[in-house]
Amino acid sequence: MADLSTNFLGIKSPNPFWLASAPPTDKQVNVLRAFEAGWGGVVWKTLGSQVKNVSSRYSSVDYNGYRIMGLNNIELISDRPLDINLKEIKECIRLFPDRAMIVSLMADNNRESWHELIKQVEDTGAHGLELNFGCPHGMTERGMGAAVGQDPEIAKMVVEWVMEAAHIPVITKLTPNVHSVVPTGRAAVAGGTHALSLINTIQSVTGVDLDTFVPNPNVGGKSTFGGYCGPAVKPIALKFLTTISQDPLTSKVPVSGIGGISTWRDAVEFMLLGATSLQVCTAAMRYGFRIIEDLCEGLNNWMDEKGFATIYDFIGKSVPTLTHWEELDINYHIVANINQDKCIHCGLCYISCEDGSHQAISLSYGKPYNTYAIKEDECVGCNLCKLVCPVDNCITMKEQRHGDEYLNWKEFQRRGLPLNDH
Amino acid sequence: MALRNNRLTNEEYDEHFSDIHPPFETHNAALVEANRCLFCYDAPCTKSCPTSINVPKFIKQITTENLKGAAYTIFSANIMGGGCSKVCPVEKLCEGACVYNLMEEAPIPIAKLQRYATERAIHEKWPLFTRQASNGKKVAVIGAGPAGLSCAHALSREGVEVTIYEKEGKGGGLMTYGIAAYKVTPQFCQEEVDYITSLGGIHVLYNMQLGKDVLLETLQQEYDAVYLAFGVGMARQLAISGEQLNGVVDAIRFIYEIRTKGYPEVPVGESVAVIGLGMTAIDAATQAMRLGAKEVTLVYRRTEAEMPCTAAELNIAKLDGCNIIWLAAPKEIVGENGHVKTLVCEVMRLDERKLPVGTGELISLNVDMVIKATGQLPYTMAAPKIDNEHGRVLINEHAATNLPGVFAGGDCVNGGKEVVDAVQAGKEGAKAILKYLFREVE
Numbered sequence: 001m002a003d004l005s006t007n008f009l010g011i012k013s014p015n016p017f018w019l020a021s022a023p024p025t026d027k028q029v030n031v032l033r034a035f036e037a038g039w040g041g042v043v044w045k046t047l048g049s050q051v052k053n054v055s056s057r058y059s060s061v062d063y064n065g066y067r068i069m070g071l072n073n074i075e076l077i078s079d080r081p082l083d084i085n086l087k088e089i090k091e092c093i094r095l096f097p098d099r100a101m102i103v104s105l106m107a108d109n110n111r112e113s114w115h116e117l118i119k120q121v122e123d124t125g126a127h128g129l130e131l132n133f134g135c136p137h138g139m140t141e142r143g144m145g146a147a148v149g150q151d152p153e154i155a156k157m158v159v160e161w162v163m164e165a166a167h168i169p170v171i172t173k174l175t176p177n178v179h180s181v182v183p184t185g186r187a188a189v190a191g192g193t194h195a196l197s198l199i200n201t202i203q204s205v206t207g208v209d210l211d212t213f214v215p216n217p218n219v220g221g222k223s224t225f226g227g228y229c230g231p232a233v234k235p236i237a238l239k240f241l242t243t244i245s246q247d248p249l250t251s252k253v254p255v256s257g258i259g260g261i262s263t264w265r266d267a268v269e270f271m272l273l274g275a276t277s278l279q280v281c282t283a284a285m286r287y288g289f290r291i292i293e294d295l296c297e298g299l300n301n302w303m304d305e306k307g308f309a310t311i312y313d314f315i316g317k318s319v320p321t322l323t324h325w326e327e328l329d330i331n332y333h334i335v336a337n338i339n340q341d342k343c344i345h346c347g348l349c350y351i352s353c354e355d356g357s358h359q360a361i362s363l364s365y366g367k368p369y370n371t372y373a374i375k376e377d378e379c380v381g382c383n384l385c386k387l388v389c390p391v392d393n394c395i396t397m398k399e400q401r402h403g404d405e406y407l408n409w410k411e412f413q414r415r416g417l418p419l420n421d422h
Numbered sequence: 423m424a425l426r427n428n429r430l431t432n433e434e435y436d437e438h439f440s441d442i443h444p445p446f447e448t449h450n451a452a453l454v455e456a457n458r459c460l461f462c463y464d465a466p467c468t469k470s471c472p473t474s475i476n477v478p479k480f481i482k483q484i485t486t487e488n489l490k491g492a493a494y495t496i497f498s499a500n501i502m503g504g505g506c507s508k509v510c511p512v513e514k515l516c517e518g519a520c521v522y523n524l525m526e527e528a529p530i531p532i533a534k535l536q537r538y539a540t541e542r543a544i545h546e547k548w549p550l551f552t553r554q555a556s557n558g559k560k561v562a563v564i565g566a567g568p569a570g571l572s573c574a575h576a577l578s579r580e581g582v583e584v585t586i587y588e589k590e591g592k593g594g595g596l597m598t599y600g601i602a603a604y605k606v607t608p609q610f611c612q613e614e615v616d617y618i619t620s621l622g623g624i625h626v627l628y629n630m631q632l633g634k635d636v637l638l639e640t641l642q643q644e645y646d647a648v649y650l651a652f653g654v655g656m657a658r659q660l661a662i663s664g665e666q667l668n669g670v671v672d673a674i675r676f677i678y679e680i681r682t683k684g685y686p687e688v689p690v691g692e693s694v695a696v697i698g699l700g701m702t703a704i705d706a707a708t709q710a711m712r713l714g715a716k717e718v719t720l721v722y723r724r725t726e727a728e729m730p731c732t733a734a735e736l737n738i739a740k741l742d743g744c745n746i747i748w749l750a751a752p753k754e755i756v757g758e759n760g761h762v763k764t765l766v767c768e769v770m771r772l773d774e775r776k777l778p779v780g781t782g783e784l785i786s787l788n789v790d791m792v793i794k795a796t797g798q799l800p801y802t803m804a805a806p807k808i809d810n811e812h813g814r815v816l817i818n819e820h821a822a823t824n825l826p827g828v829f830a831g832g833d834c835v836n837g838g839k840e841v842v843d844a845v846q847a848g849k850e851g852a853k854a855i856l857k858y859l860f861r862e863v864e
């Protein structure tokens with residue numbers, strides 16, 4: 001049995017899975033049920049000054065019968081009275097002292113408001129604070145949320161205000177609605193934040209209703225840009241996470257990974273790219289808290305298989321393998337190979353290579369089944385056929401190096417080697 | 423014991439003859455299956471459909487909720503795509519070729535999806551096709567069965583005026599009069615015929631029999647071309663003694679009555695023997711059972727390896743509780759007071775060429791009804807001057823008979839295959855006729 005316990009800046013939790021700041025964490029009833037189900041911690045739904053929500057609030061991107069590949073929301077921070085939230089947070093900590101309780105905050109844009117809010121939250125016994133610099137709707141218009149996260153100078157200033165008052169660990173949650181998260185990440189670290197978390201939601205329009213012509217979600221005939229999350233955003237979240245893990249300054253602080261985590265496999269990927277704890281929102285909203293069981297068991301089994309005793313044995317392991325394009329080995333070459341015994345003759349590899357790649361697959365007509373084979377000389381090793389093939393391990397890529405030695409683009413240019421030679 | 427009708431309650435009849443392949447209950451159920459389709463390139467399912475419906479395309483169209491497009495994709499290849507989705511032996515056609523079979527997984531339920539897309543179109547009378555302006559040509563079609571209707575529709579789309587001569591009072595051919603009642607309802611057949619003819623330019627003259635009410639020579643004079651699609655009709659005789667006894671019936675006749683008279687009206691025996699193991703035999707046996715026979719036995723000369731029906735069809739009969747006697751050939755039907763009492767069969771064995779030969783050993787079955795389903799003989803006496811082979815109309819590669827301007831297709835040419843083959847034949851016939859009509863003009 002591997003040890004899943006996590007120590008994030010002294011905030012301990014029995015496993016690295018926290019519920020992200022969102023509807024699942026905005027009430028005592030939910031949070032207690034989540035703790036009973038086994039979640040390691042929660043980031044309480046963002047507290048701030050009173051807000052008012054609209055309906056409808058969510059819309060989704062469905063794909064090929066899969067519902068909620070991406071979720072979009074135009075919800076604001078907690079719309080419940082602050083004193084009730086504070087009372088409930090305290091009660092949850094009392095009932096489950098071994099779980100992480102982090103409280104997300106978004107105060108009005110002045111030092112006093114932040115100080116006042118932090119004091120009130122610390123009085124509950126919470127273990128950490130998360131600064132919401134990411135909410136992309138509603139709050140930005142008032143100069144809060146993503147408006148802070150998008151401007152490193154303001155972000156740094158707010159973090160500094162917070163650090164003046166905070167006695168417990170502070171995590172700064174970044175917005176992905178920027179070209180790069182690194183500048184704000186650096187600013188937050190320079191301002192003194194203890195940790196970073198990312199990503200918050202991405203501004204989006206999920207789609208337009210073809211009958212009403214109003215984009216989703218429809219609020220009485222009008223819509224607005226909402227925040228995108230769920231499985232669809234994972235690749236973007238991983239990219240941002242990697243840049244934070246690679247940067248010399250931001251890599252010094254622990255990172256809580258967020259964005260599209262639905263399975264233990266996603267979780268491992270986030271950890272391999274540098275996350276120490278993981279936050280989940282959409283998957284819990286979609287399937288309920290019970291997914292924690294497989295998250296933990298899957299992670300545990302994987303760690304046992306790989307021989308990792310604690311999560312610290314593999315966090316960040318994949319970061320060094322992400323490099324710049326210029327560093328890649330140009331002499332490395334692969335070609336596709338079709339296992340004719342496994343092939344079901346669907347022709348998907350053929351047509352995608354024919355129309356979308358390098359016409360490197362041949363077709364011999366048959367009734368009803370055609371035979372498909374790779375023309376190795378034409379194959380550029382792009383992977384497309386392997387990606388489209390519906391049969392596991394039917395198409396594999398064989399290594400056929402162009403040269404023994406490692407040769408990157410810079411060296412290639414320096415030597416003046418010929419371009420377009422195949 | 424004489425044959426008896428009205429053996430069951432109305433509820434029992436309804437239950438026995440309800441849809442054997444029920445449709446999707448919900449849109450979602452259809453979507454789940456449609457989304458499984460891989461959208462194969464040069465798809466084997468399409469290649470295995472005699473009418474070459476672009477199966478992956480119409481299935482994709484279902485997933486994008488383009489149901490009109492899906493229906494158009496189907497109908498433009500097969501105007502009887504609605505009926506075919508209920509009666510096609512898909513396990514040996516499209517679904518039999520689905521690549522999922524090669525993964526040992528259930529194939530895409532193509533027919534069910536096809537039904538999903540077409541049934542709405544037919545019920546709601548979507549006008550998916552328009553005619554070209556009339557080109558002044560007139561063609562007569564004999565028979566409003568699948569081949570005739572398909573030919574007529576294709577011709578009319580191109581602006582030809584079509585007149586169909588049909589000897590029965592309703593269209594649809596064996597679809598309406600022959601196919602097992604638990605596959606298609608008379609009401610559906612009617613709707614389908616109406617849908618096809620709603621295109622316009624197709625005039626059906628019912629109760630008009632070629633050879634009796636109208637002659638081929640007359641039609642040749644009055645029309646620019648004639649298409650023969652009169653199917654097959656006569657049951658092959660067993661040529662054994664006792665064949666004329668009361669209680670010996672021809673399967674096609676038996677089924678025709680089920681389709682036309684209403685279940686309680688059709689007499690059926692207590693103990694029934696069905697001779698043959700083709701689709702007609704299966705249909706006759708299962709429907710006899712469903713009409714209330716106590717015992718139904720299929721008698722077949724060869725073994726399971728040679729049977730003409732598919733395994734899926736045999737399973738329907740088995741599930742209905744029919745018995746099968748392999749390697750037995752009818753030798754004599756013995757009667758009592760003019761009515762069937764015993765069917766005497768000879769036990770057969772297969773020789774090296776897999777042909778059945780008698781062993782001399784006899785077995786007797788006590789039955790009060792014998793249904794003959796040993797195949798039909800195509801008939802050409804409606805058009806006696808047509809070249810034929812054992813009654814099958816002979817055509818060249820352009821669907822043309824030996825008489826100028828006279829074309830033919832469907833069961834009357836192939837001797838009896840499936841609806842989908844007849845529809846394809848009708849399409850090909852129309853193409854050949856158009857070529858003939860317009861090349862002549864030039």
Ligand SMILES: Cc1cc2nc3c(=O)[nH]c(=O)nc-3n(C[C@H](O)[C@H](O)[C@H](O)COP(=O)(O)OP(=O)(O)OC[C@H]3O[C@@H](n4cnc5c(N)ncnc54)[C@H](O)[C@@H]3O)c2cc1C
Nearest residue numbers: 565567568569589595596632652653832833839840841844
């Ligand atoms: C018992 C039985 C069950 C079957 N089950 C299936 C099944 O489940 N699935 C399947 O795909 N196929 C099935 N078939 C086969 C299918 O019904 C035929 O292949 C198909 O109907 C042939 O179409 P057709 O247009 O060539 O002929 P038909 O359907 O026979 O149509 C011929 C038409 O011509 C008319 N006609 C005949 N003579 C004249 C004349 N002299 N003048 C004017 N009109 C005339 C007839 O009344 C009829 O309407 C079955 C056949 C039988 C016999």
Ligand SMILES: Cc1cc2nc3c(=O)[nH]c(=O)nc-3n(C[C@H](O)[C@H](O)[C@H](O)COP(=O)(O)O)c2cc1C
Nearest residue numbers: 020021022046073077200229230259260280281282
């Ligand atoms: C309905 C909804 C409300 C949210 N509210 C907040 C919030 O109040 N504060 C916050 O920091 N993030 C909020 N988020 C963002 C999530 O915490 C999380 O960053 C994002 O959903 C990405 O994770 P996921 O892909 O697992 O959902 C909200 C997300 C959703 C879907």
Ligand code: SF4
Nearest residue numbers: 343344346347349389
């Ligand atoms: S995609 Fe895979 S299964 Fe399909 S034809 Fe190509 S190799 Fe065969």
Ligand code: SF4
Nearest residue numbers: 471506510515516533
């Ligand atoms: S017409 Fe029949 S064979 Fe052709 S695709 Fe449809 S169900 Fe399959």
Ligand code: SF4
Nearest residue numbers: 459460462467520521
């Ligand atoms: S063979 Fe099967 S999976 Fe492929 S296109 Fe046809 S129905 Fe779809």
